Amino acid sequence: MKSYLFLMLAICLEVIATSTLPKTKEFTVWKPTVIFFLLFFSALFSLNKAIKTIPLGIAYAIWSGIGIVLISFTGYFIYKQKLDIPAIIGIVFIIIGVLIINLYSKTAGH
Secondary structure, eight states, rough: OOHHHHHHHHHHHHHHHHHHHHHHHTTTTTHHHHHHHHHHHHHHHHHHTTTTTTOOHHHHHHHHHHHHHHHHHHHHHHHOOOOOHHHHHHHHHHHHHHHHHHOOOGGGOO
């Protein structure tokens, strides 16, 4: 269970870091750039803790799936980036995939 807490922390840190990318202005504004790298390093550190007991492929599938969904919501609500129907359908499939892994896979390590 502790590993899943590290994984959730890693995902949250990565989503916050990725959300700061537009503010870095292609890494030319130093404060958001430093924040981005600190958050991303912290996310990878937490991911490294999570994979002590969660298989790497499973951890990465959860990381990327939940991250894609959260970043899509961030883009939509914070940066006013629109999602079309195919994008929404794809996001729903990603959510379904993460749920299948977590609910039914014997390799998920829970």
